[in-house]
Amino acid sequence: MISCESISIQFGSEVVVENLSFSLQKGSSLALIGPNGCGKTSLLKILAGLARPSHGQVLYGTDTKNNHENPLQKNLSCLYLSALPAFFLDQSCLENLNLYLSCYNKTYHIDYARELFSKAGLSKKMNSPVRTLSTGQKRKLTLICAVLTLPDLLLADEPSLGLDKNGVTFCLEIFNKLKENNVSFIIASHDDVIVKWCSDVLPLGSFSSQTRNAVPKKLMAIL
């Protein structure tokens, strides 16, 4: 579904990621791990089409003869959840949700949305401005947007940042729902629970000298 070929990320003279290649199949999940500044967020931005790598290319699509350098050209819907939740702060949760879904040309059933808000503990906040939500509540709202948007590829940067224990459980519940719908994941995280949930782990930074390819989780334990 998505493959990186010899990607390098360079800031000035500093090479953050060098000659990285991996591929991700539909419905699978990949965790990007590594110390701060190892290029996790930069790599996610490149995969989302927001930045270009210094070298190498990202190809989207399953057909190797008909790959595209842009996810949109392949009609691949990709949702990028940044480390800071992205919402218009003065608009209500429902208005922001509608905006996300309109961007992805999707509709939803209000009862299902209510159920998700209730599970997230946000029932009373549905019509409140996002500005009144805490960081964790905003994070839960991004997850609700993700599950209703149902993209082909979810790129999440620290999706559990600011979430309490129940919040992380809610996050995994949402991820499982997405996985049931064959959504692929690439997640940058420092949270062990999230990393363990992923089927594959890609170590960046100091680990990257050991391997350049996505390694099975069992192998990660050895690394």
Place this chain on the structure above:
Amino acid sequence: MNEFVVHSQLRWWVRSFLLVFKSSFRSFWIRKSFWFGIFVFSVCLLILFPFALGTEFIQKLPVQLGCFWAIMEFVAVVSLGQCFYFEYEAMMLDVFLTSPMPKSTLFIAKIAFLTVQIFSLSLFVFLFWSILFHVQAIHSVTNLVCFLLLTFLFSVSSASLGVVVHGLTSRSLAKEILHPILFFPFQTGVLLGVSSLSLSCLGFAPLSAVWGQATWWTLLFVYPTIFITLAFLLAPIFFEE
């Protein structure tokens, strides 16, 4: 590509355009103080100009027109400075750029919204300008229509140029230098065009004897056409890091 696909793509483009336009308008409506801030400062400038230039000098029509377009330039620059402010604040720009929406809709809708914003401000500035400066010449319907058309062309040209320059420079490390370097030389053409044509409309000789009215009109129509086309074509590389 069959007709149905083209039709559905066009519908999706129009829907995305309306979505961005509506979202810009909604964010702006919630923060109406932005609009009023620019308007109040423009009116302050209108009051201050006669003090700075002297009451006799300010009664000359070319000076009055110069004051109006100087204030309009201020209105355009401040409005364009805030063009993606709400999207940056909300971090929504990345959501728009990674969604399946055609990227061009984001920029074309922004040009449309900024045109409305600058033009709406110009109408009020124009009203106060004609009252405070006792501009008699503008009372004829033909002159008024000509003046409003020039104000609209100024708004759409400034908006399209501003969005293109912003899209190209906003994620550059040298954006503080690049933005004015790219914006003001091009903007000067628009400013000269509207100043010259407004003088001609009111019976004065245009600024340049070499360039007649037709040339200035052509310039004012060509400017937005070029920059809207550029916004459409360059949209895929705008905001790229």
